[in-house]
Amino acid sequence: MNVLIVDDEPLELEQMEYMLQSECPNWKIYKAADANQAHEINQNFSIQLAFLDINLPGKSGLEFGEELRKINQEVDIIMVTACQNFNYAQQSIRIGVVDYLTKPIIESELLSVLAKYKDKQQEKGYSSLIDSSLKLIHEKFNEKISLLTVANQVHVNPTYLSRKFHEEVGVSFSEYLIQYRIQTAKQFLITNINWTISDIAEKSGFSSQHYFSTLFRKIVGISPTEFRERENKSLSSSQ
Incomplete structure (x- = not known):
């Protein structure tokens, strides 16, 4: 939708x-x-x-x-x-x-x-296979999760899961996982002001602060620090 x-x-x-x-x-x-x-x-x-x-x-x-x-x-x-x-x-x-x-x-x-x-x-509707896969992503997004690990959990071939995931969800498994992690990171940046950018990266499931920051800027258009400063400024001015 x-x-x-x-x-x-x-x-x-x-x-x-x-x-x-x-x-x-x-x-x-x-x-x-x-x-x-x-x-x-x-x-x-x-x-x-x-x-x-x-x-x-x-x-x-x-x-x-x-x-x-x-x-x-x-x-x-x-x-x-x-x-x-x-x-x-x-x-x-x-x-x-x-x-x-x-x-x-x-x-x-x-x-x-x-x-x-x-x-x-x-x-x-999603098939039970994709529904189970999405639930695993939402539960374990901050862990080392991959197409292979999810495929093992739902007991199917990774190639088959990849094809079905894209057919039903409309994006690839990796793209969906990244989008979900970035959205979670954005909320962490707003609500956990004492967490460092390294903390945010780790708790959102990214392997390193550098990778997280690079990907965040590419998707959101600004760095995590700039995003946090902008949102905090917006919040302060509205109070």
């Missing part, structure tokens, strides 16, 4: 992304800081689910949501806001919003919203 998150607060984007990918790690997450970026993403990808912050710079989340529904009638829209405002709720209903979350987002409330989408996903 392709999911769009629109919020002008970087920390909110990262936390929402982490919660979504922790619960539904095979979903493709696209992030935007305003309606213009969101519109560009929607033009390039088929979005099935959108989380829209109401208070955005420029065009509001409600305004963008109304435009999005006209362009993509299949998308489900969930509004996210820190404001309890009846007018917002009325407008949300008018544009066909399926749900409404208030900040700070409570994990149990988000999981309740996600439940029906997970059910839809399960209807499409």
